[in-house]
Amino acid sequence: xxxxxxxxxxxxxxxxxxxxxxxxxxxxxxxxxxxxxxxxxxxxxxxxxxxxxxxxxxxxxxxxxxxxxxxxxxxxxxxxxxxxxxxxxxxxxxxxxxxxxxxxxxxxxxxxx
Amino acid sequence: xxxxxxxxxxxxxxxxxxxxxxxxxxxxxxxxxxxxxxxxxxxxxxxxxxxxxxxxxxxxxxxxxxxxxxxxxxxxxxxxxxxxxxxxxxxxxxxxxxxxxxxxxxxxx
Numbered sequence: 001x002x003x004x005x006x007x008x009x010x011x012x013x014x015x016x017x018x019x020x021x022x023x024x025x026x027x028x029x030x031x032x033x034x035x036x037x038x039x040x041x042x043x044x045x046x047x048x049x050x051x052x053x054x055x056x057x058x059x060x061x062x063x064x065x066x067x068x069x070x071x072x073x074x075x076x077x078x079x080x081x082x083x084x085x086x087x088x089x090x091x092x093x094x095x096x097x098x099x100x101x102x103x104x105x106x107x108x109x110x111x112x113x
Numbered sequence: 114x115x116x117x118x119x120x121x122x123x124x125x126x127x128x129x130x131x132x133x134x135x136x137x138x139x140x141x142x143x144x145x146x147x148x149x150x151x152x153x154x155x156x157x158x159x160x161x162x163x164x165x166x167x168x169x170x171x172x173x174x175x176x177x178x179x180x181x182x183x184x185x186x187x188x189x190x191x192x193x194x195x196x197x198x199x200x201x202x203x204x205x206x207x208x209x210x211x212x213x214x215x216x217x218x219x220x221x222x
Contacts (some may be wrong), residue, residue: 033209042199043156043213056209089154093210101146101161102201104211107154 002026004105006092012111018080021108024093025073032069033102034077035091043091054094082112115140115204116212125219126190132215134185136200144203145176146210147185151196159185159198190220 005024013019025032030051035043046065048056050073059068064083069075079086089109093102116139119175127153127216136147147159160167160174162183167174187194195218201210 021205042201042214045209050155050211091156101158103158104148104156107156109154 004092004094004103006090006105006108008108009106010082010109010111012113015079015084015112016081018078019082019110020079021077021090021092021107021110023077023092025075025092026096026103029094029096029103030072031107032075033093033094033095034067034075035104036095037091038083039088046077046090079110082110084112086110087112114208115142115202115211117202117211117215119198119200119202119215119216122214123217125221128190128192128220130190130220131186131188132190132218134148134187134198134200134204134218135203136178136183136185136202136213138181138183138200138202140142141205142178142181142202143205145183146201147174147183148199149194149196150199154200161178187218189219190218192222194218195220 004067017029032049037043040088047060049069051070067077089107095102118137120135145163149157158212162174162176166177171188197215199215201212
């Protein structure tokens, strides 16, 4: 069984440029999460989807961040425009109703210069 | 929100030594997971353990939900065990996983 797949693995962009991250969750997992991990810290939730509905986006900076989950499967997270402080690792995870725990992807390491 | 505290923050071990990592949490939980983040940043799920005891090879974990703590045991440590160990919990009501700050483990040969 394939795990949670994320791309790209690394991204370097100049500030004020847009950037997008893609996530393909484990097949059958109805819940999808985007987390952000700053250096030396634990991951923090940005947004949670139940199927195609965003049910918790209170921590998503909505002025520059947006996300979507088409047909309740793949998801994209976008930042426009990026700021220096957005440099972090962006992690996607999925779960099946929370009954078996979360599985994380390899993450996208974003560097904004 | 729920508070998750991990100790110790840093740990250096000689290869072959045993260790115990602790996670305290401030509220009732319906999910607790231990993760290992390797030097390449990958978060590997070690245990899904909201209560009870589980073992997987040299690793074992125990969660005492009534006393709000969990322990991760690493026996006969190897250099490949190095990395950051995170405890994360989900409270009743299905709030998403909240992570502790992690324990950074370095195993030296």
